[in-house]
Amino acid sequence: METAKPTKRKRFPNASTAGVSLADVAAHAGVSTATVSRVLNGTATVAAEAMERVQRACRELNYVPNGAARALSSRRTRTIGAVVPSIENAGFAVAIGALQRWLDAEGYTLIVASSDYDPAAELREASLLMSRGIDGLLLVGGEHHPDLIPMLAQQDVPFIETWTLSDHHPCVGFDNVAAGRQLADYLLDLGHVDIGVIAGRMRHNDRASGRVAGVRQALEARGLRLPTEWMIERPYRILEGRLAMKALLAAPTRPTAVICGNDQLAFGAIIEARASGLSVPADISITGFNDLDFAAFLDPPLTTLSVPADRIGIISGEYLLGRVLDRPVLRVNEIETRLVVRASAAPPRKGNDNGNNKGKGSRRS
């Protein structure tokens, strides 16, 4: 046991060697592997003639670099991760699309995972992304599993919270409470006092919750409140918007205006209102959120709050790569939302005959 014999073993005796390695390029070009690496990465001055020989060798050999080797030795993957609540949500898709294009131009790759609005899933996905190796991580919102941020700190992975503003963490977004307030104030200024809300799922969704809180604030500032039966939560889908509006119209009294958590819910709400014989916005005003692609084309064209989701994507990329590459970055990046007034909201009908007169007294604070 103490005199273990030195042995010579072959590693991977049957392994395929189809790939061209950096060493092959170096031999072909007549330089060291270090010089090949320098040429490929632009990390040092290389004589023009040697550079040309290396580049020709890469072309002639059809060299494809091994990213895992590069990541392992450089301790950088040149990959950014993003965990979003739902990939199919168009707002996130726009931001992700913009981020992916921006990163592409910077020579970086984006990996996207989804959490289905569940903080435990977000933690799990983030952990998986980190074990695959990411140089930075985009998160959505400000509410996470308690182990997530410490884990990112331990692994030294820069992150940014999007669609929200934060007192402590890097962020790009807007004040969701103010956004909700803005929509409610717009309807209140039109003369509405009976305002309902169709929100997305709010559990673990601080953005949706914040906007509803903003609506409540605006109402309370005018001595009004949001009754329980006018507060509906539904997943962000057209059909769910229909079902939510159906529930609102079935309430003992009806609102004259409805603030929807996004444009898909608003689309469904409009369809259901009209199917119920109501005219939009004459009988009931409806607003959306996000100004998705189809919003302008609805009948009537949707009044909605526009969020430049592509800016969120790009600023996230700038922040994360700024951190990776030690560039100066802003911790807080506020973007502008914009109320896009189209035709789905109007002053309430005077002399309503839809049961509102009966409920008006009970909604004053």
Place this chain on the structure above:
Amino acid sequence: METAKPTKRKRFPNASTAGVSLADVAAHAGVSTATVSRVLNGTATVAAEAMERVQRACRELNYVPNGAARALSSRRTRTIGAVVPSIENAGFAVAIGALQRWLDAEGYTLIVASSDYDPAAELREASLLMSRGIDGLLLVGGEHHPDLIPMLAQQDVPFIETWTLSDHHPCVGFDNVAAGRQLADYLLDLGHVDIGVIAGRMRHNDRASGRVAGVRQALEARGLRLPTEWMIERPYRILEGRLAMKALLAAPTRPTAVICGNDQLAFGAIIEARASGLSVPADISITGFNDLDFAAFLDPPLTTLSVPADRIGIISGEYLLGRVLDRPVLRVNEIETRLVVRASAAPPRKGNDNGNNKGKGSRRS
């Protein structure tokens, strides 16, 4: 020079050692790194007691594996790549979403890149994905840059062409020509003879071209043809659908039915038709393609061809991982499309007064 002195150098003297390595876990658990690896990957029998010690060590040390090291040594990245024409295209988004969820359940990661319908960009993106390391690649359609397939073969990367059927390559999809023919036959059976087409961009888009070819075949089988001025190409966006319909309505004679390349174009076409004073489908029938989320909610609800995009994603995953893991796979995977008849198409009005009587003779072959 001949007597080079042996030197001892420190690698990364200032490197941060924040990460816990497999060696740390091994030391903590009192086993070799090989045993830790065996436990984590389930690649060999390990005594229950040792396994428990390893798992506890991972938990106590918050061990996060280094994916690059794993990929380099195992020659597997456990990552699948996908190059799609446009990430924001909802049909592709559904397929990608389904693939991503399926791969996630298999412990694999998906990286998505976009080509903007450009074969040169597709080649570039595929090459980048390969240098990052992918175990398989999803492609869209059957038309590619000539260097792409040979490069995949050289790198030994399994691939699959989606949304198409192929005589030579792995594929999952449907016959695009037959799909176009089916839509045209449906309208012809309703009695239409004056049929226009609003297609997506067809250059390097064999799917769109195939469907238009199918429309032409159906017309020609009945002694009809598709006039040049009724063949419009537009990017897949709602606004473009409006512009295309505007062009069709400005033609000397108008079609009584329009086949749109996807539901977004159809949406825009419906809006423009109605803005022009036409009733859909009474004055002009319109069909879409893909049965996107909003199709059923349009006014009138859209008649469209439904493609199970999620099936495309999942079957792609099964095929690619089957290849990676040496499971039996089918080269050709045909999926069913389905004509979803809603309310946007109807028999043509009798005794049309929109100029069609004048053009009828010139469209007979």
Place this chain on the structure above:
DNA sequence: AGGAGTTATGTAAGCGCTTACATTTTGCGC
């Protein structure tokens, strides 16, 4: 107790690339 076979575990090579440090080459001034 010894031998054979099976199971469990350890050793050490190496996956492909990067880069700190060492060495060589080049250019310039005297």
Place this chain on the structure above:
DNA sequence: GCGCAAAATGTAAGCGCTTACATAACTCCT
């Protein structure tokens, strides 16, 4: 030509993990 400084290039360690092969431990049978 020599000396010095700067530029260019080479050497070799090692990033963290996997796994082929070697060795040790265990079990069963005679």
